Amino acid sequence: MNITNAIDLPYAMSGFGVGMLVGMTGVGGGSLMTPLLILIFGVHPATAVGTDLLYASATKTFGSLVHGLARTVNWTVVGRLAMGSAPSTFATLLILSRFDIAGPTLRDLIAIVLSIALFGSAALLIFRRKLLIRYATQIGALSSRTTGWLTVASGAVMGVLVSISSVGAGAMGVSILILLYPGLPMATIVGTDIAHAVPLTLIAGGGHWLLGSVDWQLCGSLLFGSLPGIALGSYLASRVSETVVRALLSFILIVVGSKLALEQFHRHVFAIASDIH
Numbered sequence: 001m002n003i004t005n006a007i008d009l010p011y012a013m014s015g016f017g018v019g020m021l022v023g024m025t026g027v028g029g030g031s032l033m034t035p036l037l038i039l040i041f042g043v044h045p046a047t048a049v050g051t052d053l054l055y056a057s058a059t060k061t062f063g064s065l066v067h068g069l070a071r072t073v074n075w076t077v078v079g080r081l082a083m084g085s086a087p088s089t090f091a092t093l094l095i096l097s098r099f100d101i102a103g104p105t106l107r108d109l110i111a112i113v114l115s116i117a118l119f120g121s122a123a124l125l126i127f128r129r130k131l132l133i134r135y136a137t138q139i140g141a142l143s144s145r146t147t148g149w150l151t152v153a154s155g156a157v158m159g160v161l162v163s164i165s166s167v168g169a170g171a172m173g174v175s176i177l178i179l180l181y182p183g184l185p186m187a188t189i190v191g192t193d194i195a196h197a198v199p200l201t202l203i204a205g206g207g208h209w210l211l212g213s214v215d216w217q218l219c220g221s222l223l224f225g226s227l228p229g230i231a232l233g234s235y236l237a238s239r240v241s242e243t244v245v246r247a248l249l250s251f252i253l254i255v256v257g258s259k260l261a262l263e264q265f266h267r268h269v270f271a272i273a274s275d276i277h
Helices: 009-025 029-039 045-069 075-096 104-140 144-165 171-180 186-211 216-239 242-276
Strands: none
Touching: 009 029, 009 045, 009 216, 009 242, 029 045, 029 104, 029 144, 029 242, 045 104, 045 144, 045 186, 045 216, 075 144, 075 186, 104 144, 104 171, 104 242, 144 171, 144 186, 171 186
8 A cells, every 4th residue: 555545644744743742741642632633633532532542552662662771660660550550441441332432422421531631631730840849748758558559549540531531641640650759760750651651552542442443544644743753852852941841731731621621511502402492
């Protein structure tokens, strides 16, 4: 097959843009790609989530290999997170399988959870430093056993969020690890979060594939653009103000989350008005 026929240029360009942001900040993959596919390209939410999950598993695998070779992955913490995320992911996928994959109920559920996850990610990007200052001392004083169980519980929450919305393994994962493991270097925090995201997105993406909510050609187009985008973003990361980039990313997440929420509100108002008439 001719590669130009298999690659959709608008999707590849979107992958490049999102990939560049991921390379510069370490977050923004699912937070931007899924709503972009829904709002700009009109992709069904379930297909957008499923495709983005498998796309993310491929990009995260590459990042995990890089961090693994650099020895910036704490595999003990990865195991704890996976102990929580794997069962919750399977349970969430089982519940999702009870719904019509193309039906309005699942569409509404994904849109609502996605909006909440986007607002949560934006808040963590904006207030992460204040949260660290306020809670780092208390959380850092917890016993290793309590920290371990909190890590497992955090993984479980991420499993549910990622399975439904594809968002939660980036900004949320990094913020949780910073709070629970303040003694780990930032590079290890990022590497550990990325390494955990590989099995998480792979399991969730595989489940969506079985549910029939993955577009493989779309996934290929996104990957075609995102890999060079990640490389360029990683190169620019040390040359661009992190504060400015994070502020811009937070603003984008708030705008996108608001647009999704408003669309849901308008859809339900229109449905109620139609029933009345």
